[in-house]
Amino acid sequence: MGWVSKVEIISLGTLISALTWSSILSLMAIGITLLYRTTKVPNFAHASFVTTGVYSATIVSLMGFHPYLGMFLGFILGGLEGLVLFYAILEPLRRRRSSIFILMIATLSYDILLYGLLNVLADDLQTTYKILARMIYYSRLDFSIGGVPGVAVISLLALITTVILLYILLNRTTLGVALRACMENTALAQTLGINVSLMLLFSWFIAGGIAGVAGALLPFYTMCGPYIGMLYIAEMFCASILGGLDQIYGAPLGGFLIGFAKVALISVLASFVGPWITEYAPIIPLAAMAVALVLVPKGLVAIKIRRG
Amino acid sequence: MQLPLNEIALFMTDFLALFGVYLIVTISLNIQRGLAGIPQFGLMFAIAGGAYITGNMATRIAVWILGIKTDLDPVIDCTAVLSMVNPMLNTQPMTSFILILIYLAIGATFGAVLGLIQVAPAIRLREDYLAITLLAFAEIINVIATAYKPLLGGAFGVQVPSVYGWAGGYRYGVATLAILVIAAISYLYAEYLERTPLGRTLKAIRENEVAAASLGKSLVKYRAIAIVIGSALCGMAGTLWTLYGEYVTPTYTRFYWTFLPWLMVLLGGIGSNRGALLGTAIFVALDKLIIYYKHSFEAFLPFDVVWLDYILLGIITAIILIYRPQGLLPERPYIPKDIRKRIEEKIKQF
Numbered sequence: 124m125g126w127v128s129k130v131e132i133i134s135l136g137t138l139i140s141a142l143t144w145s146s147i148l149s150l151m152a153i154g155i156t157l158l159y160r161t162t163k164v165p166n167f168a169h170a171s172f173v174t175t176g177v178y179s180a181t182i183v184s185l186m187g188f189h190p191y192l193g194m195f196l197g198f199i200l201g202g203l204e205g206l207v208l209f210y211a212i213l214e215p216l217r218r219r220r221s222s223i224f225i226l227m228i229a230t231l232s233y234d235i236l237l238y239g240l241l242n243v244l245a246d247d248l249q250t251t252y253k254i255l256a257r258m259i260y261y262s263r264l265d266f267s268i269g270g271v272p273g274v275a276v277i278s279l280l281a282l283i284t285t286v287i288l289l290y291i292l293l294n295r296t297t298l299g300v301a302l303r304a305c306m307e308n309t310a311l312a313q314t315l316g317i318n319v320s321l322m323l324l325f326s327w328f329i330a331g332g333i334a335g336v337a338g339a340l341l342p343f344y345t346m347c348g349p350y351i352g353m354l355y356i357a358e359m360f361c362a363s364i365l366g367g368l369d370q371i372y373g374a375p376l377g378g379f380l381i382g383f384a385k386v387a388l389i390s391v392l393a394s395f396v397g398p399w400i401t402e403y404a405p406i407i408p409l410a411a412m413a414v415a416l417v418l419v420p421k422g423l424v425a426i427k428i429r430r431g
Numbered sequence: 432m433q434l435p436l437n438e439i440a441l442f443m444t445d446f447l448a449l450f451g452v453y454l455i456v457t458i459s460l461n462i463q464r465g466l467a468g469i470p471q472f473g474l475m476f477a478i479a480g481g482a483y484i485t486g487n488m489a490t491r492i493a494v495w496i497l498g499i500k501t502d503l504d505p506v507i508d509c510t511a512v513l514s515m516v517n518p519m520l521n522t523q524p525m526t527s528f529i530l531i532l533i534y535l536a537i538g539a540t541f542g543a544v545l546g547l548i549q550v551a552p553a554i555r556l557r558e559d560y561l562a563i564t565l566l567a568f569a570e571i572i573n574v575i576a577t578a579y580k581p582l583l584g585g586a587f588g589v590q591v592p593s594v595y596g597w598a599g600g601y602r603y604g605v606a607t608l609a610i611l612v613i614a615a616i617s618y619l620y621a622e623y624l625e626r627t628p629l630g631r632t633l634k635a636i637r638e639n640e641v642a643a644a645s646l647g648k649s650l651v652k653y654r655a656i657a658i659v660i661g662s663a664l665c666g667m668a669g670t671l672w673t674l675y676g677e678y679v680t681p682t683y684t685r686f687y688w689t690f691l692p693w694l695m696v697l698l699g700g701i702g703s704n705r706g707a708l709l710g711t712a713i714f715v716a717l718d719k720l721i722i723y724y725k726h727s728f729e730a731f732l733p734f735d736v737v738w739l740d741y742i743l744l745g746i747i748t749a750i751i752l753i754y755r756p757q758g759l760l761p762e763r764p765y766i767p768k769d770i771r772k773r774i775e776e777k778i779k780q781f
Contacts, residue, residue: 165559167472167566212749221756224470227562228693229752231472235690236745239738246734353685357567364563402578406571413552416564420556 145382170352176338201335367422468637473569481669542666588680700758
């Protein structure tokens with residue numbers, strides 16, 4: 124059969140690339156889902172949180188460390204950006220009982236603000252350190268284990284660690300239980316003496332931090348610039364919606380489905396119809412999201428729960 | 432001291448043209464969000480669609496109408512084809528006028544179709560899902576426009592016929608006038624729409640979906656109508672802007688064609704057309720002044736002034752949202768004359 128041999132054209136390299144992208148995308152999507160669960164708002168500023176991670180890696184590498192250590196700086200900076208967004212903009216709006224729609228615009232405007240700041244930072248790095256701050260790519264600094272690029276291992280490890288830590292935090296600590304109470308029923312949590320706004324603040328820090336970690340891994344996978352978050356924001360939401368906006372652990376599921384569809388499926392398609400189709404790869408996540416919204420608007424995780 | 436009249440005239444034309452295009456867009460947003468309550472975060476989709484389809488079809492149609500025989504591709508070899516088309520158009524104002532109307536019709540139709548495609552997956556869903564879907568779909572148009580070479584010739588874009596060329600030195604003036612006429616028509620149409628049963632139904636759905644549905648108003652149908660009207664206007668705005676610049680590249684961005692119109696409407700007051708007019712005027716004037724005085728800023732800023740624009744606009748939006756969410760000229764409840772009379776009579780009776 125001709126097509127069987129053609130399917131084998133997906134090399135191990137493509138699969139590893141798909142795995143890497145899926146892990147990074149899942150990390151980005153987890154934050155979006157977490158924030159949607161706690162604050163009930165789709166956070167469009169996630170794009171800039173991710174880009175902040177990219178520049179954290181750049182700053183760390185300029186300071187003479189390995190850019191992978193940018194993950195830690197990315198976590199802190201991304202988390203702080205999340206804190207500021209919630210505390211300075213969303214909390215005043217929430218106190219006025221603004222609609223979800225107003226909150227969405229607020230995150231969008233914060234994204235624009237951060238995008239401007241990140242561009243200023245990129246310009247500044249370019250003139251001060253004479254680096255190409257709009258074309259950040261660290262693939263050559265990456266290590267490799269038996270031919271597998273390090274970023275594949277590190278991003279998968281980062282994802283697994285994040286999911287485990289999040290699980291422990293949410294299920295084994297008092298703080299996490301309080302946070303979950305806020306997700307389930309804000310009013311009831313408040314009557315039980317939980318400081319809801321502090322809990323939400325905490326969730327914004329965590330989500331921003333995870334986005335920063337994902338961003339710090341991104342320059343090992345692809346060429347990055349200040350636009351990179353905006354480029355992938357649609358895909359992050361696709362992964363998040365496909366997994367189910369109401370299920371935190373749905374985000375990795377959506378991330379892997381979309382990541383593999385985009386990277387692996389497109390390479391199979393390319394071997395059939397020609398390499399021109401790879402330019403249309405960004406359409407695949409949207410198509411997946413459109414189908415998911417029509418068939419299972421609550422996300423894939425919801426199906427399992429309903430049947431189980 | 433003599434005033435630089437030419438410079439002022441040029442500045443005004445430029446300002447009014449951009450103002451007119453943005454006014455069409457903000458009116459469209461006002462119909463979609465202000466009347467129907469659709470969180471249209473993907474305005475760019477229909478605007479870019481109108482612009483790109485004009486880039487793709489304009490020369491083709493002009494060649495066909497003028498009866499030019501050529502084997503050249505009107506998109507890939509646009510310069511060569513236009514060197515035949517433009518001299519003919521320059522002597523035929525009537526043909527140019529008909530062409531403009533055809534282009535507008537195409538832009539509006541294509542915009543409307545794109546709007547429907549964009550909203551289709553989420554049309555039944557809640558506000559937040561709808562917003563994400565609209566935003567996400569808008570992002571693909573540039574992917575397609577850059578990847579599919581026959582549409583716009585790739586990333587470098589395509590030239591369109593100079594339909595205002597017959598006006599000679601006044602071509603930009605005439606182009607601006609055309610934009611302003613369409614903008615005025617859109618404005619009046621939006622004011623009219625608000626007073627029709629359709630407008631009232633849209634408002635009812637915006638205020639309370641469940642109550643409207645219980646009165647037999649289909650959420651899906653009316654959302655689709657609002658999106659079609661709004662996207663058709665956006666498509667026309669894209670067409671007009673392309674014809675004004677006589678050139679189009681696949682570089683319509685979310686910041687300029689979704690975020691800025693949102694900001695204008697927010698500043699003016701969502702749902703109020705006078706507000707949209709005021710907000711548009713303020714922001715376009717600001718934008719033009721910043722570009723005009725850009726060089727004097729550059730002296731003491733270590734980065735590109737464009738980014739300052741982003742930072743300031745981000746902060747301004749947050750301030751508006753927190754301190755004046757209803758906008759400068761908030762929406763006023765519209766009570767038809769006969770009903771107002773009846774109410775007054777009732778009051779007198781008591």
